[in-house]
């Protein structure tokens with residue numbers, strides 16, 4: 371484990387992923403520092419989503435280690451995995467992963483309840499997060515009626531209230547116009563400024579340029 375300014379890096383050591391005869395990546399050593407945006411690049415099929423899934427404990431690599439916050443993620447038992455997801459992990463997807471038939475407030479409330487935030491504190495956190503993402507006062511709007519850019523900003527508001535220390539973003543701007551792309555990257559920068567490690571899988575050169583570090587799976 372490597373500590374930086376009191377928080378911890380995400381590190382992979384000698385990480386390899388194979389499916390049958392096919393090797394996606396071999397001997398991968400990467401670090402993502404807290405406070406920084408790390409871009410994950412590579413052609414389609416190079417294994418960016420698979421690597422994020424391994425960091426997010428949705429898949430196991432074939433061999434090697436992933437360390438975060440003093441813990442070897444690759445060796446965690448199911449209970450610790452659940453706790454890690456609840457307390458540390460924030461995911462952002464290209465397709466937003468919101469409950470479309472629910473309101474903005476209901477979608478964000480899921481993250482607040484998981485943290486035990488209720489009542490007036492929850493209402494304040496909700497309205498502050500919506501203000502941050504440019505959706506102030508829109509609590510009651512149904513997600514299915516929002517544009518793609520607005521939906522992704524709701525997904526970021528859900529991350530803001532969760533305050534994750536590790537943010538994994540899988541093509542978060544892949545379906546957005548440039549204005550919303552700029553907004554989402556600047557909101558991710560805000561999460562990094564709060565001390566999170568932020569890893570962004572992307573095909574977008576402009577997004578890469580905004581990051582502090584690039585890891586290529588080419």
Ligand SMILES: Nc1ncnc2c1ncn2[C@@H]1O[C@H](COP(=O)(O)OP(=O)(O)OP(=O)(O)O)[C@@H](O)[C@H]1O
Nearest residue numbers: 389394412413414415416417418419420421571573
């Ligand atoms: N469970 C699995 N079994 C076999 N092959 C798999 C499995 N999961 C993923 N793959 C393959 O691994 C490769 C990498 O997929 P992945 O989605 O990680 O790539 P990617 O770099 O994120 O691609 P894209 O940029 O198109 O999203 C793909 O060819 C995919 O078909």
